[in-house]
Amino acid sequence: MSRRRHDRWLLIRLAAQNVGRRRLRAIFLGVAVMLGVGIGFASFVAGWALREGMARSFARMGADLVVVPRATLVNITASLLTVQPTDETLPAELAQRIAAIAGVAQVAPQRIVPALVEGHSVNLIAFDPAQDFSVQSWVEARQAGPLEGLIAGGALSTRLGETLNVCGTPMRVSARLGKTGVGPFDESYFLSFAALADIVSFCRTSDARAAAKPAAPAKADDAPAIDGMRHADANVCSGDLPLDRVSAFLLQLSPGAKMEEVKFALAQLTDVKIVEGNGVLTSSRQALSTLLIGLAAFTAFQLIALLILVSLLFSAIVQERYREVGLLRAMGAQPNQVMTIILAEAAVITGLGGLAGLGFGAAVLLMFARSLGFYFALLGVPFAWPPAAVLQIGAVLAIVFSAVLGLVGAFLPAWRVRRMAPYALIQAEGR
16 A cells, blocks of 8 residues: 555656656646636636626616506606505415516515504515515615514614514614615515514404403503504504515516516416516616626636647647657556656646636736726626635635646547557657
8 A cells, every 4th residue: 555655656756857847838838727717717706796796786776577466556666676555465376477487587576564663654565585686685784694674765764773663563673775766665664574474463463462351441551562553544553464465576587588578478467567667777687697698608618728728738748758658668667657647747737827827816806806896886886706605615616627627638648648559659759
C-alpha cells in the first residue's frame, strides 16, 4: 500500500516538473483557463444579482392578469398589485384550474376583508407568502426572521414592531411596505391566510361566548376584553367569514406565453372577469427572461470552446513528447502510469488557472458593482449579491470545473498515447 502511494506521489512530482519545463506554454494555457473560468464565475454571480434585482423590480409592477368575480368593480391602476375592496369572492380551489392553463407561471390568491385595527375600520389583505410576487417585493423595512403577523401599507403610520389589536387579536407589525401610489395597497394591512384563519377562529369563539352570556346588565368586571372588535357592520370581524373564498387571483405569465391565448382560456371559467395589466411591462419581463437564458447559453458555449482549446493544446504537447513517453515505456513505465502523468499535468495547470480565475472574476465583479451596478441601482434595479453559501459553492465548483476541464481535455491525447507501443512512440517523433 505504501509502495503504491509512493509511486503515485512520484508520478505527481514528474507531472509538476513537466509543467516547469515548459513554463511559457503552461502560463498561456493557465491564462486561457483563468479568463474562461473568471468570466464564467463573474457572469454567474452578476447574472444572479441582476436576475434577482430585475425580478424584484418587475414584481413591483404587479400582475400581468387579475381574475376577479364578474360583479367586481375594477379601478385600473398602473400596477396590478391588488383589487379594490369588494364583497364578491371566488372559490379558492379555482387556483388549481388557473395554474393548469398553458402560459400561466404563477397564481397568487388574495382575500380582502374589512376589520377593526385599534378600533379603526381598515382592510386586511390576506395572501399566500409562498405564491406571492407582488406584496413582499415592496417590503421596505422588516424585523429579523420570517414575515409573521401584520405587514403595514406605505400610507399607514404604524411603527415597526408595534403590537396592534386586530378584531381583539394582538398582532405584531413585522414589516412595512414602501409607498406604491395604489390606494387600497398603501392603506391596508397584509397578513397570511393562516393568520387570517386565526383571527376568524378567535372571532368565532368570541361570538359564541357572547351568545352564551345571560341578557342581564353586564358589570364592568364582566365586560369582555374584545369589545373593541364590535362594529355596526356584521361583516366586520365576523366569525362566520368563509375561509375557502378569495377576492382575486393575480397571475404572472411564463416567458413566451401569449396574452390573448391565456385570456381566451381564462374566459372559459364561469362568473369571472379578467383584468389586463400593462402589456409593455409584461413583454419586457418575458424578454428579460429570454435574454438571461441566452446569456447562460453563451457562457456554456464559451466553456465548451475552452474545453476544445485545452484538448487541442494537449494534443500538440503530447505529440511533441512522443520520444520521451516512449523512453519511459521502454524503461518499464506502465501505460496507466504514463496516462496518469499527462492527466495530472493537465489538472495542475488548469486547476491553478481556475484558482487565478476566481481572483480575476472577483475583480471583474467589483468593477461591475461600482460601475454598471451603480447605474442599474439608479434605474431602480438593485445589485444584490448572492448569499454567502451560493458564492462559496460557486467558487468551489469553479475550481473543480477547471481541474475537470484539464482532465477531460487531456484524456483523449493521453488515451491515444497509452495505446501506442514504445517503439512506435520513439519512431513517431522522428518522422
